[in-house]
Amino acid sequence: MKGLSFFRTIQAKLIIIYVLLILIAMQLIGVYFVSSMKNSLTDNFTKDLKARAEMLSILTADKFGSEAGTADEETAVESLRGMVNNLYISGAEIQVLDASGKIITTSVPSQNDYVGQRNTQTVVSRALQGISDNEEYIIADDNVRKKVVAKPVLSGDKVVGAIYIAADMKDLYATISRINSVFLSGLLLALALTAVLGVILAHTITHPIKEMTRHATAVAEGRYNRKMPVFGNDEIGQLSQAFNYMTGRLRDALSQNEEEKEKLASILANMSDGVVATDESGGVILMNTRAAHMLGSEGPLPEGAPLDELLGLDHEQSGSLAQGNAQSAMLHLSPMGGEDPNIVRVTFTPIHRREGGGIAGTIAVLQDVTEQENLEESRREFVANVSHELRTPLTTIKSYAEALDDGALEDPQLAVRFVGVIRNETERMIRLVTDLLHLSRLDSKESSLRIQQTDISEMLEDVADRFSFQIRQKRIHISTRVREDVASAWLDRDQIDQVLGNLVSNALKYTPEGGMIQLEALKNEEGMLAISVRDSGIGIPKKDIERIFERFYRVDKARSRNMGGTGLGLSIAREIVKAHGGSISLQSELNEGSLVTFTLPLKQEGGSAS
Structure with a gap:
């Protein structure tokens, strides 16, 4: 398998193609060269035979012409035999024929038995007919190729005989075979050198390609810091430079892409x-x-x-x-x-x-958009509540004013009572507007805090004394308790008095006669001042606890309105506590009382803070 894979490589293909090109070229050249050489040697061999046959024809014609009728036949034959023997041609048989085609003499002693017999070959017949260009190839009984040439012997215009030469071509083909051997050796040597040069050439081409393949694999695996060596200024060198440039651009592009992906992922995540x-x-x-x-x-x-x-x-x-x-x-x-x-x-x-x-x-x-929808709902509810809270006293004032205008003013007792109702409703509207303005200032941070060091025990006692009349009327027991570690704190005394007033007022409203209210101040686990108001009143259902600090929210709307509440007290308390950096919470059980706790920082710098 490894050998087969080698032949699929560019290096093997280049070597094979290069060797095949040289082999085909050498074959074409060899075929042309050997064919031309063979034709040239054969033509020269044939021309030499024809020249010798022509010369012997002339000499023989002289012999036939000079001795005819003057000497006996034996003398003529001996003269021709001597002439033939002197005209030696290696590996060739020379025959002198008379006009009838009979062999007069031959240069091969072993062929003397054929003397007196007729030579019936075609070339001889043609020569006796006076045709001078007669030649052919024959293969003897011993499988030896021979060239046969026949020339007529002319005496004047009369054919008196023929010269027959059959030359062995063994030496000629031996020469051609040696030439083929030399050419084949040269071909093998050329192929070997071509293969070596092909390996070198293929290596110069495939080595940079292999290097580029390794670097491309490294780039595909994410190793962008490797650079392709440049082996020259040729096309492969230019390709290496382009590859390095591409790798650099790809590294920069991927780095930028990763940065963009990280930015996008960070944006999406956050x-x-x-x-x-x-x-x-x-x-x-x-x-x-x-x-x-x-x-x-x-x-x-x-x-x-x-x-x-x-x-x-x-x-x-x-x-x-x-x-x-x-x-x-x-x-x-x-x-x-x-x-x-x-x-x-x-x-x-x-x-x-x-x-x-x-x-x-x-x-x-x-x-x-839950919060937005809730805010929108709260806004609509707030507008509706404000409208309702203002419309109720305004309707009452209008009704009693119309009654006074219709004649109730003439009745002193009735007029005094109606005027008192109008005054109470007006005061209620003033309280509502005042609370709304106070909330507005707290929301817009326009209400400044006058922070000062305050005695906590004294502040709680003052709040309890402020409601002493209502406490005595309902026979409610009120107590204050302050831990030693919170004797004083930095806060806005007036604002926190308002918070405590709202909380104690609510406790008085919803605590039955003979009940209990407890004010307590301590330091909680977080190191903040915790002030709590506990009562034994009617409590608050669990479903209403989460919304109790919302503006205008009342657990019992009709009862709360009759008691003179605006529904803004706890909201104002929450905003004041938040402005101090604290928090407020409520715990309650229905018919078991409530506990409201708010926390404030113990240590603050004196002065005014907004």
């Missing part, structure tokens, strides 16, 4: 709004922590969870979302921890493809 992204099929692919909290998802979100099911959209909203027409929706979602459902505004923004149209996904932004 957004106050939830963000959910979906793909084109509506499956969730991204959800930040805030969105998971809003949707109540404690574990990892299942991949591809449908957004409409996750948000609990109805059929119409799901259809609009799928078509990319959904814009926003108000939903009630339960967050993690089993808390009460929150009011969430979901805004849908479709992501359109740049090419071809269509929707590639949707971005859903979840905004928790």
